[in-house]
Amino acid sequence: HAPSSVFSARNSVRTSASGAMHPVFRTGSNRLPIRRFDNLKMSAVSVAGLKAVPHGGKLVDLLVKDEATKDKLIKSADFKIQLNDRQLCDTELLINGGLSPLTGFMDEATYKNVVDNMRLPGSNLLFGLPIVFDTDRDDMVPGKKVLLQQGDRSIALFTIESRFKPDKVHECKQCYGVTTLEHPGVLMVSTERGTYYVGGSLQGLNLPEREFLCKTPAEVRSTLKPGVDVVAFQCRNPVHRAHYELFTRALDAPEVGKDGIVLVHPTCGPTQADDIPGDVRYKTYVVLAEETKNPRTFWEYLPYSMHMAGPREAIQHMMIRKNFGCTHFIIGRDMAGSKSSITGEDFYGAYDAQDFAKKHGPELQVTPVPSLNLVYTQEKGYVTAEQAKADGLKE
Known part of the structure; x- marks a missing residue:
């Protein structure tokens, strides 16, 4: 298997760089006033009644x-x-089981196997992208116990078991399909991450603080209706009308059972530089959720850091949503794609991610639901592009 073969992308190396990526969570002493959830407890880790079994068979709770x-x-x-x-995003998803079956940051052997083969060693489970902890510190070495903090809040105890210097060029070529700094994921790996990666186990102490609550997989699972299909809708930007049409019409898709429900699950972590910041996006979601109340539509929020990795990130999203209880995943045109910061050209083909998801969906036990190509017409509102053309409607 050669993951890089799925990319229809350019492979040139350039030295130009775009701006820094938007921060969402406020760390250190300059945080805005935020809601506290000190008494929040993980609900019992259970899969009883839900169709979706966690990745690896068991939901991790650290x-x-x-x-x-x-x-x-x-x-x-x-x-x-x-x-x-x-x-902070990666640590939280490790602690709460969003990245099950992982119980800590990847060691060198696991990292290399995921980069090259999209597989966890031993179990051979699919895994889209490596989960690593980067550092430039000399004292981050095997045997050390490190307290990971968000400001003055203790998040986890990290016991370091591995330290290695990654081949970042190779990582980017395999994971993103390119090595040019015009790609936001390559830019992040090259300019934001430290020289070394350290792997090891985590013991969770507290969930992070933020201005909005991101429920754990166990908590989300406890709200879902047993025995029905759960369709996840992922987005990293404010939901516009076409998005709304996509996730509401998905309930009528042939892949989805008649009693299915939709989990609108936007990512609210860091993303590429020109995206709207997560705390602003969240406010738009709250308004839309209130205006479009539907007993078959649920809204939750994911503390996930976007890589803009196209096909491989689609696999990562499907795996994570499986841990949150989802059986289906809406996958649109150019899922998790990005454009060159210089030329504006797409790095991935429009349907690379859809095709990759269809290929690996059966093994993941998550069914991709290809999004409809919707257009707005004067006569009938939103319809498929095919219907608009067949009926001679004006877009």
Whole structure:
């Protein structure tokens, strides 16, 4: 299997760079006033009644519940460090089981196998993109226990078991299909990440604070109706009318059962530089959710850091939504795609991600629901482009 073969992309290397990516979570002393969820507890990890089985068969839960145990773990740390926005997203999804079956950041062997083969060693489970912890610190070495913090809030104890220097050019070529800095994911790996990656296990202490709540997979699962299809809709931008038509019409798709429901599950973590910041996007989602109340539509929010990796990121999204209880995944034109910051050309073909998802969907046990090519017409509103052409409607 050669993952890079799915990309219809350019492979030239350039040295131009675009701006930094939008931060969403506020770390350090300059955070805005935020809601606290100190008493929030993970609900029981259960898959009873839901069609979707977590990736690997079991939903991971690394959050320590006992306060005395938390105190002991905090005191056992050799030193503490501040998490950046991307590290915070990855740490949270490891703690709460969103990245099941992982129980920590990848060691070198796991990293290499995922980069080259999209497989976890041992289990051979599909995994779209590597989950790594980057650093430039000399003291981040095997054997050290590191307290990971968001401001003054302790998020997790990280026991380092591996330290290695990755081949970032190879990583980008395999994961993004290109090595040019015109790609936002390549730019992130090359200019934001440290020189070394460290792997090891995590013990969760607290979920992050933010201005909006991102429920855990267990909590989302507890709200879903048993025995029905759950269709996930992913987006990283404000939902516009065509998006709304897509996820409401998905309930009538031939792949979806008659009692199916939709989970609108936008990512609210860092993304590419010219996207609208996550905290602003969230406010638009709240308004739209209120205006379009529907008993078959649920809204939740995902603390995920976008890579704009096209086909391979589609697999990552499907896997994560499976852990949240979803059986189906709406996948649109140029899913998780991006354009060159210089030429504006697309890095991936319009249907690369759809084709890749269809190929791997059966193994993941997540059914891709290809999005309709909708257009707005004066006569009938939103219809498919095919219907508009056949009926001679004006777009």
